[in-house]
Amino acid sequence: MDNTSKILTFLDRKNDFLIHTLELPLSMQESHISSTAESTYKTLLLNSLPLIVFLKKEETFGLYVDSIIPEFLFKLEANSAGQFRSLLSPEDLSQDFKEVTGSLRLKKYIPFQTEPYSSVVDINETNLEELSTQFLRKSYQLESKIIISKDLHRSMLINRVPKSNIDRLEIIDPIKIDNYLKLNNSLIEKILESNDSTNIQIEMEKSGFTFLVERPINFNCKCSKEQFLPSLIQIYKQEGKSFFSKGNLHIRCDYCKKNYYFSENDLLSFKIN
Numbered sequence: 725m726d727n728t729s730k731i732l733t734f735l736d737r738k739n740d741f742l743i744h745t746l747e748l749p750l751s752m753q754e755s756h757i758s759s760t761a762e763s764t765y766k767t768l769l770l771n772s773l774p775l776i777v778f779l780k781k782e783e784t785f786g787l788y789v790d791s792i793i794p795e796f797l798f799k800l801e802a803n804s805a806g807q808f809r810s811l812l813s814p815e816d817l818s819q820d821f822k823e824v825t826g827s828l829r830l831k832k833y834i835p836f837q838t839e840p841y842s843s844v845v846d847i848n849e850t851n852l853e854e855l856s857t858q859f860l861r862k863s864y865q866l867e868s869k870i871i872i873s874k875d876l877h878r879s880m881l882i883n884r885v886p887k888s889n890i891d892r893l894e895i896i897d898p899i900k901i902d903n904y905l906k907l908n909n910s911l912i913e914k915i916l917e918s919n920d921s922t923n924i925q926i927e928m929e930k931s932g933f934t935f936l937v938e939r940p941i942n943f944n945c946k947c948s949k950e951q952f953l954p955s956l957i958q959i960y961k962q963e964g965k966s967f968f969s970k971g972n973l974h975i976r977c978d979y980c981k982k983n984y985y986f987s988e989n990d991l992l993s994f995k996i997n
C-alpha cells in the first residue's frame with residue numbers, strides 16, 4: 725500500500741499568494757479506523773498536513789488537537805523532509821463531528837535549540853476545517869485558508885507570501901484573501917477534484933501560476949519493539965509475574981497499528997544502553 729504522496733507549491737507573482745496542494749497517501753485514503761471516526765480523522769489530517777510547507781530544513785513539529793467537546797486527541801508529527809505520522813484517540817469516536825472545543829498546540833523543534841517553540845490557541849466551537857486557518861492567523865498573523873475536497877482526498881493551502889519574501893518595495897492595496905479565493909474559485913474547485921498531479925500543474929500554469937517546488941510526504945512510523953520496553957519494565961517491576969497472567973503482552977502502535985508481543989523473557993533480557 726502506498727504511503728507516499730506530495731505537496732505541490734505554486735506562486736501567483738501578480739498578487740503575491742502561494743497555493744499548495746496535497747493528496748493523502750493512498751494507504752491513508754483507505755482508513756484503518758472506525759468508519760464513524762473516519763471523516764473526523766481525515767479532515768484533521770488534511771487540515772494540518774499542509775503546515776509542513778512552513779518547516780525549514782531539519783525542523784520538525786508536533787501538532788495536537790486536545791478536544792474537550794467531543795473528547796478526543798489528534799496528533800500529527802512531521803518533519804521538513806515530509807515524513808509524518810498521526811493518530812486519533814479514541815479511534816472509535818462514535819460519530820463524526822463538525823465542530824470542536826478545546827485547544828490546538830504546536831511544538832516546533834528547531835535544530836540546535838534545546839527548547840521547542842510552542843504556541844497554543846483556544847478553539848471554541850470551531851469548525852474542524854477551520855482549525856489550521858485560525859491557528860495560522862492567531863499564532864503567526866498569517867493570512868491563509870485551507871480548503872478540503874468533499875471526498876476527503878485532497879487539500880489546498882492558500883496563503884499570502886510572507887512580507888520578507890516580497891522583493892518589491894511596496895504593495896499598493898493588496899487583494900483581501902476572501903476576494904482572492906472568490907476570484908480563483910473555479911480553479912480551486914477544479915484542483916480539489918483532481919487526482920492527477922501532472923494535470924494540476926498544467927491547469928495552474930495555464931492560469932498564470934508559477935510552479936515552485938514539489939515536496940514528498942510520506943507516512944512513516946519509526947516505532948520499534950525496543951521503544952516500548954522501558955515503560956513495560958517499569959510496570960513489570962511493580963506488578964511482577966501477574967503482569968503476564970494472561971500470557972504474552974500485546975501492544976499495538978497507536979500510529980501505524982503494528983502489533984508487538986512481549987514475553988516475560990523479553991523484559992528480563994532487555995539491557996538499557
Ligand SMILES: [Zn+2]
Pocket residue numbers: 945946947977978979980981982
Ligand atoms: Zn508505529
